[in-house]
Amino acid sequence: MEHNLRRHWKIGGLEIPSRLVLAPMAGVSVRAFRRQARRFGVGLVWSEMISAAGIQHGSRRTLDYLRIGSDEHPLAMQIFGSNSIQMAEAARMAEAAGADIVDLNLGCPVRKVMASGAGAALLEQPQLACRIVEEMATATSVPVTVKLRSGIEPGSRACIELGPRLAAAGAQALVLHPRAQRQMYGGKADHSLTAELASLLEIPVIASGDIRSCEQARALIAAGAAAVMIGRAAQGNPWLVSEILSGEKPEPSQAEVAAELIHFMREVVRELGERRAQSFLKKFYGWYLKHGRFPRQLRRELVDAGTLSAAEGLLLKAAPGAERLVAELEATISNAVETAAELPIVGPEAGPVDWTL
Numbered sequence: 001m002e003h004n005l006r007r008h009w010k011i012g013g014l015e016i017p018s019r020l021v022l023a024p025m026a027g028v029s030v031r032a033f034r035r036q037a038r039r040f041g042v043g044l045v046w047s048e049m050i051s052a053a054g055i056q057h058g059s060r061r062t063l064d065y066l067r068i069g070s071d072e073h074p075l076a077m078q079i080f081g082s083n084s085i086q087m088a089e090a091a092r093m094a095e096a097a098g099a100d101i102v103d104l105n106l107g108c109p110v111r112k113v114m115a116s117g118a119g120a121a122l123l124e125q126p127q128l129a130c131r132i133v134e135e136m137a138t139a140t141s142v143p144v145t146v147k148l149r150s151g152i153e154p155g156s157r158a159c160i161e162l163g164p165r166l167a168a169a170g171a172q173a174l175v176l177h178p179r180a181q182r183q184m185y186g187g188k189a190d191h192s193l194t195a196e197l198a199s200l201l202e203i204p205v206i207a208s209g210d211i212r213s214c215e216q217a218r219a220l221i222a223a224g225a226a227a228v229m230i231g232r233a234a235q236g237n238p239w240l241v242s243e244i245l246s247g248e249k250p251e252p253s254q255a256e257v258a259a260e261l262i263h264f265m266r267e268v269v270r271e272l273g274e275r276r277a278q279s280f281l282k283k284f285y286g287w288y289l290k291h292g293r294f295p296r297q298l299r300r301e302l303v304d305a306g307t308l309s310a311a312e313g314l315l316l317k318a319a320p321g322a323e324r325l326v327a328e329l330e331a332t333i334s335n336a337v338e339t340a341a342e343l344p345i346v347g348p349e350a351g352p353v354d355w356t357l
């Protein structure tokens with residue numbers, strides 16, 4: 001049987017054009033990243049996790065996460081928190097900001113988030129987790145979904161017990177990253193749990209974790225997943241999206257890689273401003289330039305370049321053919337309007353969660 005990832009599917013009433021989904025990644029999943037993945041063919045993009053408390057307090061940094069482009073649909077907005085009333089209000093705000101799906105985070109393994117009872121800590125509070133889903137579903141008219149890990153301890157099967165309860169509470173899809181919270185990102189995702197969970201549920205189950213090839217993606221769909229989600233493997237490598245969708249490995253030229261990176265840098269500057277963009281982009285240089293695409297020292301030179309226009313100059317020198325491609329990419333940008341919910345802003349916030357803690 002052909003497991004074509006280009007087949008349409010649905011979450012609730014929401015039509016999704018392909019079975020490849022972009023993962024939420026704090027500190028990575030900015031609009032530029034989401035737009036790029038969409039251009040290469042992902043069917044659904046995810047915002048990084050947004051604090052329900054931050055939304056309630058109207059902090060500027062948090063509200064910026066609610067800003068999405070009108071060309072980004074369908075988009076899931078993920079929120080985290082442990083207070084059901086606050087979560088319901090945050091879900092309402094996410095919908096008002098344009099989210100097509102509101103997703104509850106039940107997987108964040110970071111100590112600071114867990115200490116507040118949110119993220120993966122909710123795996124051990126099934127009643128509260130279900131109440132939050134119920135209240136979010138009552139507060140919004142878009143589908144509510146949950147992204148969860150397998151459990152807290154390695155070997156835990158908490159997700160198998162919790163999944164059906166979350167569905168009964170109103171979740172219209174689940175994303176399973178089948179690693180335990182204590183594993184953080186070590187070990188391997190155990191997708192036998194994904195298949196088992198999918199076999200128990202009527203609602204779609206999306207597989208997340210360690211997916212890097214078309215074969216893996218097709219095998220997971222064959223095993224019962226409705227769609228697959230890619231995260232780390234897509235960092236600096238949007239060509240993987242085409243590869244997973246088509247089964248054919250594209251070999252981008254140096255000019256194509258440099259052009260994608262330059263266009264991405266410009267998009268990030270437009271989104272975050274020059275100063276924030278400069279530090280944000282540093283991790284992306286290595287991601288784009290690896291895979292033997294450029295001499296190793298270029299990454300260091302870009303990081304040390306001082307300004308983004310100097311970094312751009314270095315890339316154009318290394319791949320002169322990129323200039324024309326960048327112009328073409330820049331010309332494709334639609335006049336997408338950004339939307340953001342109206343909320344009073346009360347001041348700056350500590351900033352996003354450092355996912356690596």
Ligand SMILES: Cc1cc2nc3c(=O)[nH]c(=O)nc-3n(C[C@H](O)[C@H](O)[C@H](O)COP(=O)(O)O)c2cc1C
Nearest residue numbers: 023024025026048049177208209210230231232355
């Ligand atoms: C840097 C980073 C940030 C992440 N941020 C989030 C997040 O905000 N919300 C979430 O549900 N998962 C988050 N994740 C987990 C990913 O969505 C995904 O489930 C996990 O990385 C496994 O998939 P992968 O092997 O394709 O990366 C993050 C992962 C990474 C590496």
